[in-house]
Amino acid sequence: MKAEIIAVGTELLLGQIVNSNAQYLSEELASLGIDVYFQTVVGDNMSRLSQAIKGGAERADLLILTGGLGPTQDDLTKEAVAEVLGKSLHIDRMAMDNIDRFFQGRGTPMTENNRRQALSIDGGTPLPNATGLAVGNAIAENGKFYILLPGPPNEMKPMFEAEAKPWILQHVLTHETPLYSQMLKFAGIGESALETRLLDLIKDQADPTIAPYAKEGEVTIRISTKANTESEAMVKLDKLTEEIASRLSDHLYATGDIPIEKTIIDLMTEKGLTLSAAESCTGGLLMETLTTVPGSATVFLGGIVCYSNAMKEKLLNVPHDLLEGENAPGAVSAETAQVLAEQVRMIVDTDFGLAITGVAGPGYSERKPAGLVYIAISRRGGDTKVIELNLKGNRDTIRLRSTKTILYHLWKQIKDN
Template identity: 60%
Template sequence: MKAEIIAVGTELLLGQIVNTNAQYISKQLAEIGIDVYFQTVVGDNRERIQEALRMAQQRADVIVLTGGLGPTEDDLTRDAVAEFTGNTLAFDRAALQQLETYFHNRGMAMTENNRRQALFIEGADVLPNDAGLAIGSALQAGNTLYILLPGPPKELKPMFERYAKPWLLKHLGQEIRSLHSVMLKFAGIGESILADRLADLIDGQHDPTIAPYAQEGEVTIRVSTKASDPAEAERKMRPVLDEIKKRAGEHLYAETDIPLEQAIVEHFAQNGWTAAAAESCTGGLISEMITSVPGSSRVFAGGIVSYTNEIKHQWLGIPMSELEGQDAHGAVSRETAKLMAEQIRERMNCRFGVSITGVAGPSPSEGKPVGLVYIGISEQGKQTQVFEERFNGDRVLIRWRAAKRALYLLWKSSKNME
């Protein structure tokens, strides 16, 4: 069962908005076992919409169109699909009624243009719009199913879930066998090294499929199979999942699609542990990442951004003789990272303290190169660990990579103690 998504809208081609609808629909279709092979974006132009329809009709069983159902002359999706499938347009009475009520309640006159939003493709099933005015259509023509949805995500989502998805399930019946996926999340290991460890599994894959992909600081391995129920999926995937874990389990931080910081918060919460952060070059990014997780207040006491030597001295008790002067190790040093981690832990009375000091750029600092970063991990009753790291990239990237690395080291330290 193959699907194709056509998003209609010149604003997408101008880069004014991001095509989040394609992601949403793709995910929804994957969940009911329909594979999306192409996504296309086309402008508000009747010819080019039809060109996209011609291509899609040759290679897909289901075509989902988003956008172009509004009231203006620019909104051409209905017209293009009707012409392409050899149908005409008709007004839906209930939708016209809804429009009239809407404008009447607001004391506004309804313009003729607005009536266009009650048009559907004759012979199609109407998809009601519970969050807006433009209705959708669901249509079988030849062997192809067509679904027309409005562009605004707040209208599209309820229309898809309440009306389009049930319609699809009804029309595709037994042909759908659902796709089941497990996401294995890794940190502290690059995509290529991980892929290398799993090379024979990935090369020999057929069912289940194994797909690695990388985000900054994290790598995901998606293991997927089609199965009629979760138990069958589990039976098919278990040996592969176990083998992957055997080979790279020490970097595996979650078996569900969550970021590293969430795994840390959950792990700390389970154990009743707390943490605090002292940051220099990352400027608050570690604190920000951890506190982005709902419920992080149970495990995160707080942090300090010590952006000057005075603040490092005054707020974290780093001796000025350590920071400045000929014999000082400097703010960017193993010694300073160690003290920062220990001091923030003690002063915020936590089990763990994490620190970062380094050179994010664009220029070197204290004669130290851009990308050099020291990360300290202090744990109550244990020896403080300091890691020297070198990151590539611009200021934004170095900060991001340093923060993710610090989270990985914090996670690893907290795991090692088990």
């Protein structure tokens, strides 16, 4: 089963908004065992949109269109699909009632062009919009399948999950063997190094398949197989997972699509451990990352953003002669990172204290280059571990990589002990 995603909107071509819908839909379709071969972006033009639909139908079995369902004259997606299929449009009564209730609730008159949002293609299935006004559509014609979704992600995603996905399972995948996948998450290793360790598995793959994905500071592998039942699939997936884990046990932190910070919070909660942090160049990014995890309050007790030397001295008792002076190591040093980690751990009274200090860039600081970062982990009753990092990238990348790296080393310490 092949699919094509057609994103409609001149604003996409102008770069005014990012086409995040295509990324979401590609991941969702892959999880259903549907291969996305093409992604197309087309402007709000009837002729070009019709050409894109005709071309997509020649290449793919399933076309998913996002955008162009709104009330204005340049919202042309339903008209274009109807024209290509030789269909007419009609007002869907339930969608129209929803639009009427919306304007009545606001106490404002409805302009006539809002009726366009209730249009539906003859012979198709209206897809209710739980978070907006424009109704979606799904239609099967001549062995091809067409799904029309709104452009705004906060409308598109709920409609796909609640309406389009069940329609695909019922009408499109009736004769397809189900696809089952397992996500493996790695930290502390780059995509190229990970691929090298698994090269023979990747080269010889047949079933299950192995697909790596890289993000800043972490790598994900999706292993997938087709099987008649979930238990049959898991036998194959578990066997491959065990082989990968045996090669990368120091980097495989989760067998599921979860971030490393959640893995850490879950582990520390289970072990009854607590954590604090002192941040300089990352400016609170580490603490923000940790506290996005629900339940983190039982583990992360607090921290300090000590951006200036004065704050390092005043709040964390870093000696002045360590920070400034002709022979001082400076704020960006292993010595300062160690003191920060140890002091924040003692002040907040936690089992672990983390510290990050360095140069995020873009220029030099203390005659030290951007990307030079020191991270430290202080453990109650144990030695403090300090690591020097030499990172590449812009300011945001250096801050993010510093955060992900210290989380990886914290995970290793918790796991190994």
